Amino acid sequence: MSTDPGDIRSVGEGLVPSHPPAPSRTGASAAGLRGCRVLDLAGPSGQYCGKLLADLGANVLKIEPPGGDPARSRAPFAGEGAGPECSLFFAYYNTNKRSLAIDLKCDAGREILWRLLANADVVIQTVGLDGEASPVLDYSELVLSYPGLILTSLSGFGTDGPYASYAATSLVVFAMSGIMKAIGPVAGPPAGMPGQIALDVAAGDAAAGTLLALLARRRTGRGQHVEVAAFEVLATQIGAPAANRVPASRSGHLHRQLAPSGVYRCKDGAVEFSTLLPGQWQRLKQLLADTLDLQAPEWDDRAYRIANADRLYAIVAAAVRDRDKAELTEQAQRLQIPCLPVNSVADFLANEHVEARGFFRQVEIGQYGRHAFPGAPYRLSEPRWALRRPAPALGEDTMSVLRDELRYSAGALDELREAGVIAGAGL
């Protein structure tokens, strides 16, 4: 952190600490991401960004209201529980983070935040998500006091343009992306993408943008504002305007442009395969050599396969209907055809390959014992991905950080707690 304490200037009544902040840390630059301190102010929709950085070793301090992060009341829950420590949503998105319970809606709380900023390299916030109308921090104000700080703002639509004040959720952003009309079942309403994948992907983009800003800071010593609008992340995925002049249509199990690629039911479940390359089509014919309908030469013409995709799908579907999915996968792979079983979450967890790679870790989840916990999305030696600690209890680290790092006295902490500004264990 390159902020010079001498740089602190007044930016508004009630925000500026009454005494100088702790001196900036030295030596941070020698420790890569582990030397990075991140304040995570994101609501439930943006917490994957901080998780990505925390799981790679960044020192992430989560700041939540004394009544608890709204993520603590997000489903799914462990068993019948519904208390603040029962949310599996919270448990997943907040691994490796510490928790400070501070009310940022009052001046006293914001003064604590302002002091924490002096030791921070990055702040992550969400804007216009989860029903929060206004962002916690305004970059133009922040930069005056903390020019070395990086502020990352994740929103649905950004802060200008006709939708700037729109309320965003994962489903809303996905509906606007164009993908929902291009993928999904043919009959009935278009299918949304489950969970909050759309916003998590945007949160991944925000993590990448944050890392770019950290790299830029190595050169300039200055921070900057990183803004990611989920709508733009998804709009990029639909491709190039000039390449998409044909109206898209939903085609269910079948991937029409790559016919007969798609999802096929078989005896004990389903498989998906692709015939992207001409050779893969030829080898699929080899795999289904008994199906004479496929051997007709006109099928070798890609345009013909697309024009008659539904008939082709029906022929292939009949040919694989009574096959065993594991056997089919193995035979197809022997012929170098991209083919894999369509797994349920239970199937994936039990898959021999997934197990051999050790994707799931056994993790103690609160009072519920040890359970399979989704692990590393990538494996690298440094910075090392690891589950160093489970998601924090509400305010678990308020006292240690305020007392030991910010040097608040016992009396001052008592006063803040009584006023409802802070909460947490040991206070």
Added chain:
Amino acid sequence: MNSDGDGGAPLPLEGIRAITFSTAFAGPTTSRYLADFGAEVIKVESRRRPDNTRGAGGPFLEPSGASTAPSFQHFNRNKLDIAIDLSQESGQALLRRLVSVSDVLMNNFSRRVLRGWGLDYEHVRAVRPDIIMLDMQGLGQTGPWSDFVTFGATVSSFAGLTSIWGYSHGGYADYIAMEHAVTALLAAIYERFDSGRGLHIDLAQTETTAALLGTFFLDYALNGRVADDSGTQGRPGAPSGCFRCLGEDAWCVIDVPSDEDWQRLSEALGSPAWAEDPRFRTPAGRDSAAPELRRCLEEWTQQRTPQDVETTLQINGVPAAAVRSPQEVFDDPHLAARGFYQTIEHSVLGSSPYAGFTARLSETPGRIQRPAPLLGEHNDYVFGEILGLSGAEIGRLTEAGVLR
């Protein structure tokens, strides 16, 4: 090559050279992110194995006869391109020499192929100890299925996404893999500034998709609940889902997460009598009466266009949207007002708009520095200027089919 053309601040990745051999989506979108922010990304192709988004057989031909296409430009702007035949020993040796003066090597080829070319991590590390190498295959570098071939949609299916997304085909796994790959690479580059050490990244695309299904796996692990595709019609909580509107294939989504939003929705509808039903006052009540709620709400949406529903509800602060087609996204006034699309001028494709930069950095914004490359366009620069081969030597290797 990374000239500071328009006088802006140096981009964050200037001075980083990345070699990429990968095709289709996940690999090229990852390296595009690096190229947009200043890395010198050299894409490896050959006349025999051009990138498959070049759209062979399409209308756009480069002077050499190679195909190009808007999709190829979408994925590969800002990159340099070399044509080199890696099935030849001398091609492999040249690429190893190039790796020895590079910082990053990324690919999504199978392990078998890489080993055969002497371009797996063990070989590469021997010529460039501090290289950062990203392998981003579907199933990763270890495990009994690591030699299986995959394609984006099969990755989604294997990881469990397809089963909860209505068994539709879909290549969405590529985009999930890409965001993770960029994050891993940038974290590794940042780390290397301090440690001076290179490293290998084993990214299994199936595991990046699984990482975004984390809550579904935990729900199964702790509660034994196996998610089905009911989530495609919205979250638990009501109303949340997709509703029919006025017009052909016309739909909107409404996604009410809280009691406050329900109040606002009710007011936006003009507080109709049915909305006063006491059962609808709590999330649990709305959930248990979801089909009825859906019917009442759809009666209202069916009399309006999707855009009308979106505007009426969003003005009142209710999360709602018209379900757009891709074409409507390209023509979207919000994206236009924010200047999201960037016009790129290309010698064969002409001038047209392309998606801009998803991460907007206030001081070091992404930059379009060049259009998508022609096949082998930068052979002279890469083999001449970077590797120091003479013009005669490059000519001889081109003649011999190595550099083409």
